[in-house]
Amino acid sequence: RELHSFPYTTLFRSAPDRGVRTHSGFYARGREYARQGVWALAVIHLRRAVAGAPTRIAYHLALARAYAGLRRYERAESAWREAQRFAPDHPDLRAVADLIAAARAQEQGAKRSTA
Helix, strand or coil: CCCCCCCHHHCCCCCCCCCCCCHHHHHHHHHHHHHHCCHHHHHHHHHHHHHHCCCCHHHHHHHHHHHHHCCCHHHHHHHHHHHHHHCCCCCCHHHHHHHHHHHHHHHHHHHHHHC
16 A cells, blocks of 8 residues: 555545544544545644643654655654654654655655656
8 A cells, every 4th residue: 555545535624533532532543544544634633642642752653654644744754853852762763764764755756757
């Protein structure tokens, strides 16, 4: 499955799901949307999760992955840096940094091949 797939049926829906009230609920829902490749909704939910529990490293890293899925690499790197700030030795930092770099390189390569 390609990192950047996006179902167009959710293109205009940009509000968090009703009934989700806790940071852990927003995180779970955001991860589920990310698993489905619905990156915009993943970002919406993960941003709420981060706002509710800003020191949870997993929340920042999931948000970084979701931003990479949207091709918002600066925002992905910003979320990654926040995770690094809280836990500079976290074992998942390298994998997420590599994912962001690979997604950016893939997009740049695609742009070069179509130019």
